[in-house]
Amino acid sequence: MTPRILVVGSSGQLGTALRRLGDPAITCAGRPVIDVMRPDTIMAAVAAARPDVVVNASAFTAVDAAEADEAGALDVNARGAALLAAAAGxxxxxxxxxxxxxxxxxxxxxxxxxxxxxxPLTAYGRSKLAGEGTVARANPRHVIVRTSWLFGTSDRTFVASVLRLARERERIEMVADQLGSPTFAGDLAAALVAMATDIAGREDYDWGVRHVAGAHASRFEFAEAVLDVAAAHGMRRPELVPTRLASFKAAAPRPLDTRLDSRFPGGRTRSFREAVPALVAELIAR
Ligand SMILES: NC(=O)c1ccc[n+]([C@@H]2O[C@H](COP(=O)([O-])OP(=O)(O)OC[C@H]3O[C@@H](n4cnc5c(N)ncnc54)[C@H](OP(=O)(O)O)[C@@H]3O)[C@@H](O)[C@H]2O)c1
Structure with missing residues (x-):
């Protein structure tokens, strides 16, 4: 049976995926009901949900914006995350x-x-790393789940962006030398619920950091898989042109190769090749 889980950050990609599981044991809350910067809202939400496990899916995730607002990123990703972890504890x-x-x-x-x-190469990465530390110190019963290249059903997801570009352009450039582990938000959500079920009520768990992510890929391979499925649905297939990360200009530098593996069983979610077909079908049907 699923323990009572309070998910914070309900409107985000991961929060949405957790909400879509439709499990009555999972309470999803977001701003303004719970703002990790406001202890009064945290206390009220925790008191109302009486959770067995709290999942923090909230974050300052704007990687480029964080370069100009590292203090803002630290506020949410380190200070707010610790307030939530302490309240859970x-x-x-x-x-x-x-x-x-x-x-x-x-x-x-x-x-x-x-x-x-x-x-970390970026302000966002530094703020998230700081959060790993503040959360661990605030609640000894913690699991820090690192994931990579999260993609889900939102229109801001990589998959939706590739589909939009495919409608608008004859030719799409995609970075071929940047590697990561695309992770379907729905799969991560299910893995987090399984983890919550495992840790609820336990003191003896091996608390600490876990990697949970999908199969490895380049941006180019990931986009290619999306376009293949879209073409099977009758969408025009633009030319996909490989580029190098060095030619990608943005405020924050992107790390070249952040593929994740795990020392623990259960750290691998489905490959993007398995997850993309149903997602593309859903996005095309919108
Ligand atoms: N996206 C990726 O590619 C990726 C990759 C690796 C790891 N991650 C990590 O995965 C987690 C989930 O990411 P995501 O892509 O689902 O993020 P997202 O779509 O950007 O959603 C972030 C959520 O955090 C909420 N939030 C921001 N500030 C808050 C605050 N002060 N109090 C409460 N909620 C707040 C947002 O609420 P509002 O709607 O109110 O702003 C939103 O619901 C994050 O920890 C992120 O660092 C993401």
Missing amino acids: EAGAPIIHVSTDYVFAGDKGSPYLEDDATG
Whole structure:
């Protein structure tokens, strides 16, 4: 049976996926009902939900905007996350806190494991790494779940963007030398619920960091899989042209290779090749 789970950050990609599971044991809440910067809202939401486990799916995720507002990113990703973790602890609940592959520099040359050295290149990555520390200190019963290249049903997702570009352009450029582990938000949501079920009520768990992510790919391979499925649905197929990350201009540098592996069983969600067909069908039908 699913324990009582309070999910914070209900309107985001991951929050939406957790909501879509439709499990009555899962309470999803977001701003303004619960704002991780406002302890009064945290206390009220925790008291109302009486959770066995709290899942933090909220974050300041605007990677480029964080370069100009590192303090704002730290507020949400480190300070707010710790307030939530502490409130969970005071209510007797462990916290599952979601973190990112961007805590790594991307220069290892092979997939990262949980105990590999971190070295974020960006303000966002630094704020998330700081949050891993503040959450761990605020609640000893914590699991920090790092994931990578999350994609879901929102119109802001990578998959929706590729479909939009395919409608608008004859030719799409896609970075071929940047590697990650595309992770379907619905699969991560299910993995987090399984983890919550495993840790609820336990003291003896091996608390700490876990990697949960899908199969490895380049942006180019991921986009190619999306276009293949879209073409099977009758969409025009634009030319897909490989480019290099070095030619991608943005405020925040992107790490080159943040593929994630895990030292633990259960760290691998479905490959994007398995998850993309149903997602593309859903997005096309909208
Ligand atoms: N997206 C990726 O590719 C990716 C990759 C690796 C790891 N992750 C991690 O995965 C987690 C989920 O990411 P996501 O893509 O689902 O993020 P997202 O779509 O950007 O959603 C973030 C959520 O956080 C909420 N939020 C922001 N500030 C808040 C605050 N002060 N109090 C309460 N809620 C607040 C937002 O609410 P509003 O709607 O009110 O703004 C939104 O619901 C994050 O920890 C992220 O770092 C994401």
